[in-house]
Amino acid sequence: MSEPHVLVLGGGFAGLWCTRALASAPVRITVVDRTNHHLFQPLLYQVATAGLSAPDIAAPLRHILRRQRNVTVRMDEVQRIDTGARRVQCAGGELAYDFLVVATGATHAYFGNDAWATHAPGLKTLDDALAIRRRLLSAFEAAEREPDPAARAAWLNFVVIGGGPTGVELAGTLAEIARHTLPREFRHADPRSARVHLVEAGPRPLATMPQELSEKTRAMLQRLGVEVHTGRPVTAIDADGVAIGDERLPARTVLWAAGVAASPLGAQLGVATDRAGRVPVEADLSLPGRPEVFVAGDLAAVRDAGRDRAVPGVAPAAKQMGAHVAAVIRARLRGTPSAAFRYRDFGNLATIGRMAAVVDFGRLRLSGLLAWWFWLVAHLFFLIGFRNRLIVLLNWGWSYWTYQRHARIISGRPPPD
Incomplete structure (x- = not known):
C-alpha cells in the first residue's frame, strides 16, 4: 500500500x-507553487526601495527542501480544484491527493476600483517589488531631465496609500532615500525637495x-x-495623482498598500467565502464537510480557539497554521482526535525608518531606537538560511553607516514619461 499523498x-x-x-x-508530499521560491514577505519593501536584492529575502523551494526526501517540488499554476474527486488540475497536468493543504495566500484589493491598479501598483511578489523599485528610481531620473519646475515637482511627489505596516515602511524609507541617499548624486533636480x-x-x-x-x-x-493624511x-x-475627498495630490508615483483579497482559488472549495474571499474553516483548520482538505495562511478565515477572535493575516499566524495542519494530518494517520488551532500572538512590529520602529507586546510597548534593534x-532570526542572514546584516550595516542603498539598479523598461 502506497503512502498517503x-x-x-x-x-x-x-x-x-x-x-x-x-x-x-509516513507520507509523500508534493508542493506546488507558481514560482520556484519561498519569499520572506516582511522584507519585500526593502527590495522595492533598493535596500536589499531579491536573493537576500528569497530562496529556491527545491534548495530549502533538498534534504527532505518525502517531498517533490513542482513549479506549476493551479487551475481547478475538485474536492469531490480529490483532484487538482494544474497547467502541467492533474494531481490526485489524500490530503490537500490550500495555502495560496492573498493578493491586492482595490475595493472595487480595479482600474487603479495601473497607476498604483501593490506589493506582494518579487515581481511587484522590482517593478516598484524601477518606478521609484525612474521618477528621480525623470525629474533630473525635466526642465519645467511644475512637471519636475510632480515627478518628485510620491503617494503611498494605506497606513498599515507596509505603507508606513514604504513611506518612511522613501523619505530617507530622498533626504539622505540621493542628494549628492543629482545636478538639476534636488531629491530633498521630494x-x-x-x-x-x-x-x-x-x-x-x-x-x-x-x-x-x-x-x-x-x-x-x-x-500624513488620515480620516479621508x-x-x-x-x-x-490622487484625490482624497476634495483635495488633489499631484504625483507621478503612487503605491498601493491599502488592502488585500484572498487568493481566488478559495472560491473553488465549495463553501461560501467572506467579503475578502477568505475561506471559513473548522476549529482544526479543515474545510467544513471535507476533513481531508485544509486551508491555512491568509486564505483562511480563522477564529482563535483560545481567545475567540479573528486570527490576523500575518506571517507568524501563517507559520503556526501550517505547523498545526501538519499535526492534524499526523493525528488523522494515527486515528486520534485533532486539536483546535490556538494562535500564539507574539506582538506586532513595524519599522518607520533608520533607528525608528514601534513594537507592541501587549503590556510591553517599545518605540524608537530600542524597537528598531x-x-x-x-527579522534576521526568521530569515531562511545562514547566507541570507549574513548578507542582510552586512547590507543593513552598510546602509546604517553610509545611508546608501546598494540595490539601486534600474532594470527592465521604465514607466513612460
Missing part, C-alpha cells in the same frame, strides 16, 4: 511550515496597534518629512 498548494509561510513539519511523517504623502482612510496609521504607538508612528514619520479615503487615482534582530 499530501498535496500542498503554495510555498509561502503556511505551506512551507506544514511541509517541513511532515518531514518524518514630498512623500501617506494616505490612510482611518483615523490613524497602524490602527491595529495601541493609539499611543500610532501617534508615535505619526510623529516619527513627520520628523522624516512624510506628510482616496476617491480617484490616475496617471497624474528588536525589529532588526527579529
Whole structure:
C-alpha cells in the first residue's frame, strides 16, 4: 500500500511550515507553487526601495527542501480544484491527493476600483517589488531631465496609500532615500525637495496597534518629512495623482498598500467565502464537510480557539497554521482526535525608518531606537538560511553607516514619461 499523498498548494509561510513539519511523517508530499521560491514577505519593501536584492529575502523551494526526501517540488499554476474527486488540475497536468493543504495566500484589493491598479501598483511578489523599485528610481531620473519646475515637482511627489505596516515602511524609507541617499548624486533636480504623502482612510496609521504607538508612528514619520493624511479615503487615482475627498495630490508615483483579497482559488472549495474571499474553516483548520482538505495562511478565515477572535493575516499566524495542519494530518494517520488551532500572538512590529520602529507586546510597548534593534534582530532570526542572514546584516550595516542603498539598479523598461 502506497503512502498517503499530501498535496500542498503554495510555498509561502503556511505551506512551507506544514511541509517541513511532515518531514518524518509516513507520507509523500508534493508542493506546488507558481514560482520556484519561498519569499520572506516582511522584507519585500526593502527590495522595492533598493535596500536589499531579491536573493537576500528569497530562496529556491527545491534548495530549502533538498534534504527532505518525502517531498517533490513542482513549479506549476493551479487551475481547478475538485474536492469531490480529490483532484487538482494544474497547467502541467492533474494531481490526485489524500490530503490537500490550500495555502495560496492573498493578493491586492482595490475595493472595487480595479482600474487603479495601473497607476498604483501593490506589493506582494518579487515581481511587484522590482517593478516598484524601477518606478521609484525612474521618477528621480525623470525629474533630473525635466526642465519645467511644475512637471519636475510632480515627478518628485510620491503617494503611498494605506497606513498599515507596509505603507508606513514604504513611506518612511522613501523619505530617507530622498533626504539622505540621493542628494549628492543629482545636478538639476534636488531629491530633498521630494514630498512623500501617506494616505490612510482611518483615523490613524497602524490602527491595529495601541493609539499611543500610532501617534508615535505619526510623529516619527513627520520628523522624516512624510506628510500624513488620515480620516479621508482616496476617491480617484490616475496617471497624474490622487484625490482624497476634495483635495488633489499631484504625483507621478503612487503605491498601493491599502488592502488585500484572498487568493481566488478559495472560491473553488465549495463553501461560501467572506467579503475578502477568505475561506471559513473548522476549529482544526479543515474545510467544513471535507476533513481531508485544509486551508491555512491568509486564505483562511480563522477564529482563535483560545481567545475567540479573528486570527490576523500575518506571517507568524501563517507559520503556526501550517505547523498545526501538519499535526492534524499526523493525528488523522494515527486515528486520534485533532486539536483546535490556538494562535500564539507574539506582538506586532513595524519599522518607520533608520533607528525608528514601534513594537507592541501587549503590556510591553517599545518605540524608537530600542524597537528598531528588536525589529532588526527579529527579522534576521526568521530569515531562511545562514547566507541570507549574513548578507542582510552586512547590507543593513552598510546602509546604517553610509545611508546608501546598494540595490539601486534600474532594470527592465521604465514607466513612460
